Amino acid sequence: MSLLAKRAARYVGLMKQALPISLKTVAWIALGLAAFAASSGLAFASWLDKDAGIFMSLVEAGMSWCF
8 A cells, every 4th residue: 555545634623723812802912012013113213313322322331242
């Protein structure tokens, strides 16, 4: 008997079904993502605004090798 002729086991009936996610959970996830996006956007914008001062303070402290 060939290996290709062997039928694979059928796991479709044995798989666990995914639990439905409530609208409240989706709303909290969306709110968390929006808050993360806003805070990272503000951090990036402030880095662009004050990049030379931040870099020079790191140079003075001897930590500019990280960048």
